Amino acid sequence: NAGVTQTPKFQVLKTGQSMTLQCAQDMNHEYMSWYRQDPGMGLRLIHYSVGAGITDQGEVPNGYNVSRSTTEDFPLRLLSAAPSQTSVYFCASTPGTGVGNTIYFGEGSWLTVV
Amino acid sequence: GNSVTQMEGPVTLSEEAFLTINCTYTATGYPSLFWYVQYPGEGLQLLLKATKADDKGSNKGFEATYRKETTSFHLEKGSVQVSDSAVYFCALKKSGGSNYKLTFGKGTLLTVNP
Numbered sequence: 001n002a003g004v005t006q007t008p009k010f011q012v013l014k015t016g017q018s019m020t021l022q023c024a025q026d027m028n029h030e031y032m033s034w035y036r037q038d039p040g041m042g043l044r045l046i047h048y049s050v051g052a053g054i055t056d057q058g059e060v061p062n063g064y065n066v067s068r069s070t071t072e073d074f075p076l077r078l079l080s081a082a083p084s085q086t087s088v089y090f091c092a093s094t095p096g097t098g099v100g101n102t103i104y105f106g107e108g109s110w111l112t113v114v
Numbered sequence: 115g116n117s118v119t120q121m122e123g124p125v126t127l128s129e130e131a132f133l134t135i136n137c138t139y140t141a142t143g144y145p146s147l148f149w150y151v152q153y154p155g156e157g158l159q160l161l162l163k164a165t166k167a168d169d170k171g172s173n174k175g176f177e178a179t180y181r182k183e184t185t186s187f188h189l190e191k192g193s194v195q196v197s198d199s200a201v202y203f204c205a206l207k208k209s210g211g212s213n214y215k216l217t218f219g220k221g222t223l224l225t226v227n228p
Contacts, residue, residue, distance in 0.1 A: 033215060042118075042203060042218035043158075058215070090158060092216075100146065100165045103207070103216055107157035 003027065006091050006106035013081040013113045021076040021109050023091030030096055032074040036060065037088040037108075049074055081113045116141045120204045120219035127194055127226050135189040135222050137178075137204035145206040147180055147187040148216065152201045161202070194226045
């Protein structure tokens with residue numbers, strides 16, 4: 001029962017470095033998304049995808065890129081890391097837009113930018 | 115737009131005390147409502163959900179009832195345990211359209227002391 005798998009779990013970056021947070025799901029879900037969690041702000045949507053080859057911006061997309069070449073994978077790229085991107089990142093997936101469909105989350109990636 | 119407001123924390127209780135975490139929402143139509151829990155150092159887990167008015171979600175002794183008349187989804191537990199210490203997030207998924215995205219409250223930190 002892998003569900004939604006994120007790697008790495010912890011990462012420290014220097015300002016200006018680039019990196020990719022990996023996300024994979026094995027449930028054949030069409031919809032995937034990335035959220036960031038900051039103290040006192042809950043979770044905010046960064047980018048989302050409604051299927052392979054289709055992505056769109058969420059609430060806080062600046063500084064991040066995504067692509068969706070397969071149904072399973074949805075990597076999040078930080079092109080030039082900034083201290084403001086220090087956060088916990090969660091990948092999520094859901095099978096569709098049905099009212100009762102649950103959104104499943106990965107275990108999170110703790111990123112520190114120094 | 116959609117929004118979720120939940121009570122500010124932190125909340126500190128003694129073991130076996132009664133817990134209420136208030137959550138109210140603003141949304142058009144008939145959203146689905148969720149409570150997620152994040153234990154220390156872990157990712158988000160779905161605790162319970164309700165998809166229509168007057169539905170009651172329940173899990174692990176926690177309950178929440180979808181009240182459309184008061185636009186609320188308060189989380190309750192009759193007798194908390196130390197192991198319930200976590201951050202609790204109320205969230206909604208709107209009906210129709212892009213209902214594969216969640217709007218979160220800011221989270222409420224619960225600490226239960228023995």
